[in-house]
Amino acid sequence: MSEAERVGPTEDLAEEQELVGSHTLGDNHRILVEPWQVREVGLSQESLAVSESLFTLSNGHIGARGNLDEGDPSGLPGTYLASFYETRPLPYAEAGYGYPESGQTVVNVTDGKLIRLLVDDEPLDLRYGEIISHERVLDLRRGVLERDLVWRSPADKLVRIRSTRLVSLTRRSLLAINYRVEPVDRPLRVVAQSELVANEHTPSRSDDPRVTAAMKDVLKPVDHHADGLSALLIHRTRASKLQLAAAMDHHIFTPNGHSVEAISHHPNWARVSVSTSLQPGEQLRMVKFVSYGWSSQRSMPALRDQVAAALMSARDAHWEGVLEEQERAYEEFWAGADVELDGPVEIQQAVRFNVFHAYQAGARTERRAIAAKGLTGTGYDGHAFWDTEQFVLPLLTVTAPDAANDALRWRLSTLELAKERASTLRLNGAAFPWRTIRGQECSAYWPAGTAAVHVNADVAVAAARHLWWTQDEDFGRECAQPLLVETARLWMSLGHVGADECFHIDGVTGPDEYTAVCDDNIYTNLMAAQNLRSAAYVARRWPAADVDDAEIESWLDAAGRMSMPYNEDKQVHEQCRGFTDWQEWDFERSARDEEYPLLLHAPYFDLYRKQVIKQADLMLALHWCGEAFTDEEKARAFAYYEPITVRDSSLSACTQAVVAAEVGHLDLAAEYLAEAALMDLKDLEHNARDGLHIASMAGGWLALVAGFGGMRSLPERLLFRPQLPPGWHRLRFAVRPKQCRLTVEITAGSVRYALAGDEPLELTHCSGREREDITLQPGEPISRPWTAVEPLTPRPAQPPGRAPVTL
Amino acid sequence: MSEAERVGPTEDLAEEQELVGSHTLGDNHRILVEPWQVREVGLSQESLAVSESLFTLSNGHIGARGNLDEGDPSGLPGTYLASFYETRPLPYAEAGYGYPESGQTVVNVTDGKLIRLLVDDEPLDLRYGEIISHERVLDLRRGVLERDLVWRSPADKLVRIRSTRLVSLTRRSLLAINYRVEPVDRPLRVVAQSELVANEHTPSRSDDPRVTAAMKDVLKPVDHHADGLSALLIHRTRASKLQLAAAMDHHIFTPNGHSVEAISHHPNWARVSVSTSLQPGEQLRMVKFVSYGWSSQRSMPALRDQVAAALMSARDAHWEGVLEEQERAYEEFWAGADVELDGPVEIQQAVRFNVFHAYQAGARTERRAIAAKGLTGTGYDGHAFWDTEQFVLPLLTVTAPDAANDALRWRLSTLELAKERASTLRLNGAAFPWRTIRGQECSAYWPAGTAAVHVNADVAVAAARHLWWTQDEDFGRECAQPLLVETARLWMSLGHVGADECFHIDGVTGPDEYTAVCDDNIYTNLMAAQNLRSAAYVARRWPAADVDDAEIESWLDAAGRMSMPYNEDKQVHEQCRGFTDWQEWDFERSARDEEYPLLLHAPYFDLYRKQVIKQADLMLALHWCGEAFTDEEKARAFAYYEPITVRDSSLSACTQAVVAAEVGHLDLAAEYLAEAALMDLKDLEHNARDGLHIASMAGGWLALVAGFGGMRSLPERLLFRPQLPPGWHRLRFAVRPKQCRLTVEITAGSVRYALAGDEPLELTHCSGREREDITLQPGEPISRPWTAVEPLTPRPAQPPGRAPVTL
Secondary structure, eight states: OOHHHHSOOOHHHHHHHHTTOEEEOSSSOEEEEOSSEEEEESOOSTTHHHHHHHTOEEOSSEEEOOOOTTOOSOSSOOEEETTOEEEEEOOBSSOOTTOOOEEEEEOOOOBOOOEEEEETTEEOOTTSSEEEEEEEEEETTTTEEEEEEEEEOTTOOEEEEEEEEEEOSSSTTEEEEEEEEEESSSOEEEEEEEEEESSOOOOOOOSOHHHHHHTTTOEEEEEEEEETTEEEEEEEETTTOOEEEEEEEEEEEOSSOOEEEEEEEETTEEEEEEEEEEOTTOOEEEEEEEEEEEESSSOHHHHHHHHHHHHHHHHHHHHHHHHHHHHHHHHHHHHHHOEEEESOHHHHHHHHHHHHHHHHHHTTOSSSOOOTTTTSOOGGGGOBOTHIIIIIHHHHHHHOHHHHHHHHHHHHHTHHHHHHHHHHTTOSSOOOOSSBSSSSOOOSOGGGTTTOTHHHHHHHHHHHHHHHHHOOHHHIIIIIHHHHHHHHHHHHHHOEEOTTSOEEOOSBOOSOTTSOSBSOOHHHHHHHHHHHHHHHHHHHHSOOTTOOHHHHHHHHHHHHTBOOOEETTTTEEOSSTTGGGSEEOOHHHHHHTTOOSGGGTSOHHHHHTEEOBSSOSHHHHHHHTGGGSOHHHHHHHHHHHGGGBOOOSSSSHHHHHHHHHHTTOHHHHHHHHHHHHHTTTTTTTSOGGGOOOHHHHHHHHHIIIIIISOOEEETTEEEEOOOOOTTOOEEEEEEOGGGSEEEEEEETTEEEEEEESSSOEEEEEEETTEEEEEEEBTTBOEEEEOOOOOOSSOOOOOSTTOSOOOO | OOHHHHSOOOHHHHHHHHTTOEEEOSSSOEEEEOSSEEEEESOOSTTHHHHHHHTOEEOSSEEEOOOOTTOOSOSSOOEEETTOEEEEEOOBSSOOTTOOOEEEEEOOOOBOOOEEEEETTEEOOTTSSEEEEEEEEEETTTTEEEEEEEEEOTTOOEEEEEEEEEEOSSSTTEEEEEEEEEESSSOEEEEEEEEEESSOOOOOOOSOHHHHHHTTTOEEEEEEEEETTEEEEEEEETTTOOEEEEEEEEEEEOSSOOEEEEEEEETTEEEEEEEEEEOTTOOEEEEEEEEEEEESSSOHHHHHHHHHHHHHHHHHHHHHHHHHHHHHHHHHHHHHHOEEEESOHHHHHHHHHHHHHHHHHHTTOSSSOOOTTTTSOOGGGGOBOTHIIIIIHHHHHHHOHHHHHHHHHHHHHTHHHHHHHHHHTTOSSOOOOSSBSSSSOOOSOGGGTTTOTHHHHHHHHHHHHHHHHHOOHHHIIIIIHHHHHHHHHHHHHHOEEOTTSOEEOOSBOOSOTTSOSBSOOHHHHHHHHHHHHHHHHHHHHSOOTTOOHHHHHHHHHHHHTBOOOEETTTTEEOSSTTGGGSEEOOHHHHHHTTOOSGGGTSOHHHHHTEEOBSSOSHHHHHHHTGGGSOHHHHHHHHHHHGGGBOOOSSSSHHHHHHHHHHTTOHHHHHHHHHHHHHTTTTTTTSOGGGOOOHHHHHHHHHIIIIIISOOEEETTEEEEOOOOOTTOOEEEEEEOGGGSEEEEEEETTEEEEEEESSSOEEEEEEETTEEEEEEEBTTBOEEEEOOOOOOSSOOOOOSTTOSOOOO
């Protein structure tokens, strides 16, 4: 493939695509709606931080925000490495037993993206001179970020810069940039300066001066070196003592010769400069390879050699080789993960964008945490939460199982820490942290941290689910078994059998963060029951010396007695015991006074004791533990909880879409789908600048596959309940059950199941509320008619002003 | 009265008293048990901080810890002024809406107690040389602290020092010391140096370096001056901007002439020195007067003149005049407050010690807060809590009504702040702070702060109670009416009528700090009902333009519908909804592993969701809202809650004593009485070093008067249920209902009610569970027989290892 072909679509194509629509991100620029690309036309300084998040490239190990090549201007400069963090003290005005003393914060590592340019005698800076055209394209199919810029310098020199950036899927430590400079009309002298910069200045995100102090100049210089076209910086974090090597090397192509200079005067920066003269039609091309390595244990020379070797290998492959590997790797990913739809092209683009980022976040973490923001920004301090297991892994397990396997094995690697934490909490088994980078609990507000024990079931059930989908015996024995057994023990010590003979789990916090520390949260209870049953299964399948039959029986007994509070008068399940008797929230006031998100306008004291829900909680149980409810119970629960769910969290719309589809409100499901899918592309929560909502992005996929596809993996059985929202003609997606590839294609009134692989697959097809069991043979697709679910209750209203965003 | 008579009892008397018993405080010294005195024999450096707390003198405005005259050695140097505080930022690792941003911390002000002594050429320091004898006597009847010391210097010089210290009840700003030095066997040169020292070094009490920083050198010098025998230091707090003047003046008496020198070189200290020579039998006597003034508003010259005037007046009265005023004031107080008993002398001493300190804490606060530690130490940052209204004011209202009036008018002075806080919390009316010095909420942990809204009912009901006891119309109109009306409005906006037609108050924290944020805490609900009913009464009695009849009716309606959760299976009231269904605490483990206090060994997450109670909660309702329960319900509740109440708070034993007496367990009541009464004298919680437990001290009185006296002030009626514990022969106490003085004297099988005043008094006498209404005429005592309450349930067990302390 020639270089010319790889430059983004021509302006004509852009014009054509524009007819489809666009998202306005700022006053001065737009994101065009195209099925496979996110194309930004123009540039807005105000929304630079948002576009940097959207254009982040990552392989799960390295994350490089979409900062401009030349560094300035920027919203938030950012390059991150999975699990590379600094520790800092957590302050408490009133201390308490078991409060974590130390926090962990993602570190902006040495910036290797920088290529500054001097045009004749003026630095390229888009705040000066004139932008003739500026376009950035995130190519989802190929995993590259393209940039095409024509700039008039203040001295009236026209120059065109094109760059292509990638973070390699096949070379875990590698960031690569293909950077080209051309005069447009007159000859130019140009100097390109490729840099490594450590301890970049970034805006502070905390009011606490100690946090700011702890995170200032966090990288302590260890070594620095430059030679020929290469340079190296080695640093170490001050408190967490992690060592980091960043190195760069280059290929330079010029038509008329050039001079180069590599310097590393300063421990915090190094520079390789190329100077040349160009005629119109001529091009300076600089290929930059950057390699990162870090370790808490390996020696400085070992790290130094590691990054040098990665650079040597990349140099040998050349830009073309590295790019081709990237394209092949993404081609393979999309073959098993793409979702195609005949419906709104905004949704088509958004779901691919979302799947792309969810995959980027987890592709090559290799037993490190997948953070809530992936490696796209510093939001939530770079921490991983329960949403990885409950939203991201359901996508990765069925589309990129190796990535899911890695993520779950990361949890396993923290099992000893989790057992220590359980012991601190006076519990048995393992208690995984609410938020962490390395594995230690970093949550400083226990009612929404320590008390949110459902994270343990989320982890455990994700492992059980992964085991079922992949049938990976090694994973089952090595990973799922210990995770499930130790979390089962947690539940047994946390809960108790009450006078009513039911098993109760009291004083815990469910997913809804506007309710906390209450009894018998149904989501937690039902997930714990799944946890206990799955633990019994793996403990029998892979016996361990310290698990006897009596213990296994006790798990099954507890699972069978799990309490599910129910309000007999209102004929509805309670999110937790007593919930449906609490005072109603004054939604009219909140709408009138523009109080959303409520947590910025009301104390927890007000929120916790009233019937107001931040995010899907009981609805999450309806989705993931649906077999515990009848169709009527689901319909009534949806009708009851919809009008009090305000969606102040990005982790709500996707679940509401799934449940809305199941109870037959397809138009509402489509609206929630749109909100979930467009959360970041439209910056609906006004915080995409801090990084993308990776879990909500995976949730956009769930809304399609579990919502309109109706996919559920019940114990030992796959189920689909295909439907299409009004105006859609087709929805096609692929998943990978049991080492096979299953393609589901829903068209008007009909669905086609096709299997590729070696073994037949048992599945259940639902048409509305009718079920049919099917044995699907490889290579023998089966089609079935479907009818939409007839709703049992009218379409519910949302809280005033909180109806889902429409397209 | 001659000087000689005023020196403490002779050694013979001390020997005699010792026969009665003593409390061992450290290895080297003891506290003797005497009815009217707390005599310390010997000195232990290890327990210096405890004895400093015990020997604190205060008038509610000034508090002077019992530091040695010479300053060194010390446990915790401390001089405090009511409501004189510094502000500091409150840190949060995770911020939340409505969290207080600023804390308040009591300040150790300029130390005026210091008198250093040079004996020949060696400084008096008890760590060197030899202590021949050392005795300190806190004279409860007279309100003075005496010290008598004979010391042999390292150079073998024997010297006797006697000092008498008082903080004047009649001169609010005055601390006075009568200091005498005598050679024992040989002539001596002596130099006495009287000092004022600001910004004394004190041990840090916080791990947070910012707190330490904020409280270091908190007093910023403004002015300093010395002249003749007097000196003055003026400072200002750095952040809270409170200005403080401390001045001293002296009378000097020597037999052979002396030289004096007054210097103030340094803004942080000033010194007046006296040098003389003494023969055996001769005496240097220095009378030191120290005056304090502070203001947030008044000018520096105004403060300077204020303290000068106070000193001049004191100088004119001389030591003898000041002392005589003090003795008269205490005589008057004890006449209406003393409790006499024929029973264990330890209890006799302790109850006087406790009443003395409770009175000291509140006597002259003059519309400032009464802190949890009074002015005896820096514990709890010097904050006032609900215990002032619910434990201290029940004592002060009936024994020192002016002090109680002041304390309630302080609350009134913070009403606007409380209304602002309510508004922040999205509530109507007023929300008083959980902890504060000046009136702003300073609690940084909302589940045990903001959520503990019962403080509002505690304040309001204390005002209603004070009104009923005093019949003070001005107080009713000016103070009780606004306090009750605004708190009533709080409850109306906080609670709601549920589907069961009951009024519910959800998501709040009751007194028990091992349970939080739960629904329908019975204590809170019943106190709120009293609040609402009393608000209706005062709103009708003193109508206000903004309170209409419909609003008053709504209060009475809510009070009448108040929810009281009850477990039908267990036939017992629930501390809060669901409590009796929670998991049981493993008390055996806690006893075995020595885990008390539990909060240092278990997370809130564990404590909150189990049936374990830190302190009286439902029992507090049984005491203060007893009319809401039948006798059988009280007996069953006591039987149920006793075995799960661990008393990790000093605010529990007294209430358990009251309820134990009411349900007929007199021996148990006596044990709890002893624990409550001896909390500080025996340093039972090992934290008396930080200051005394003023509320528990008042609780010791309550245990006698409400416990064995059975006193209750029901709406519009006073009730007594006299009983005596086994082995007691007599209990006599006085209270002041409706401007009269009522004396109750309980002897074996008989009680005598005597009234002094103008009006007859209606009261109810109970013998066991029999009631008799009596009209008592002034000057016409009535005697009645009594029988003990027959217990309906066996004596309950306490948690293992948590039986009350026995004498």
